[in-house]
Amino acid sequence: MRANVKNSLNYIRKITDFVPDVALILGSGLGGFTKTMEEVVCSIPYNRIPGFPVSTVSGHAGKYVMGYIKGVPVICMEGRVHYYEGYTPEEVVLPVRVMRALGAKVLFITNAAGGISEDLQPGSLVVLRDHVSLFVPNPLRGANDPSEGERFPDMTEVYDRFLRKIIEQNAARSGMPISEGVYCQLSGPSYETPYEIKILAQMGVDVVGMSTVMEAIAANHMGMNVCGLSLVTNMAAGINTERLSHNDVKMAAKDAEKRFAALITASIGDVKQYLETLDK
Ligand code: HPA
Secondary structure (H helix, E strand, C coil): CCHHHHHHHHHHHHHCCCCCCEEEEECCCCCCHHHHCCEEEEEEEHHHCCCCCCCCCCCCCCEEEEEEECCEEEEEEECCCCHHHCCCHHHHHHHHHHHHHHCCCEEEEEEEEEECCCCCCCCCEEEEEEEECCCCCCCCCCCCCCCCCCCCCCCCCCECHHHHHHHHHHHHHCCCCEEEEEEEECCCCCCCCHHHHHHHHHCCCCEEECCCHHHHHHHHHCCCEEEEEEEEEEECECCECCCCCHHHHHHHHHHHHHHHHHHHHHHHHHHHHHHHHCCC
């Protein structure tokens, strides 16, 4: 095991023996999600964990929250660190590696994103079908730890088709419109120019943001079953005439929080059966 994962794990194991099945990364605006959990077993601020990266962005508090959602043991990341904060890709994915080391088999990644497809409006939900990682460094660069996964991991299905279906079925059940799409991570922190968005549109990208892909690659490398869900908080640059602001992104995320949270809760409930089919 990598030294930084081991150090974090040792610290957490002194506090709790909780073993999560599901890991959940809460994106912008979903910060209140953990208050809806039926039982919280423990929460650990990132800044108490030796060597752990700590988020510097407003709207991204930083702690692990462990507890139960629909009877499923879940570890939530309330706040994540981003590449644009200056952390290395390796640091960005450390919290995911630690959740895997604690026992999580399934990873739900959520984010706020700009909508590129014309039919995406603020408030639209997009289940990730695939991603484009071409514009950010790969988090697996550097020494490989064979106990985590192979040197050249396959990425043909980063976002597990069964998990996608679970999310889509739950959205349909509650009458929420949802679509599948391709997410592209850019480094940020500046938003894109209209011409950059035009290029991404031509590449077939549906949603754009500053997170998720590094985490998904690292989780897939470690054999986790991954799914991703974007909340469109704004139309991407140049799609309409509005300027982009972090405040508007946060407000749009807040507006959709209840709906977003309900969908995640219901989907995690359905993961219980799916977990029984996984032999890990
Ligand atoms: N671009 C990049 N990241 C984002 C956006 C966007 O338009 N909206 C929310 N996160």
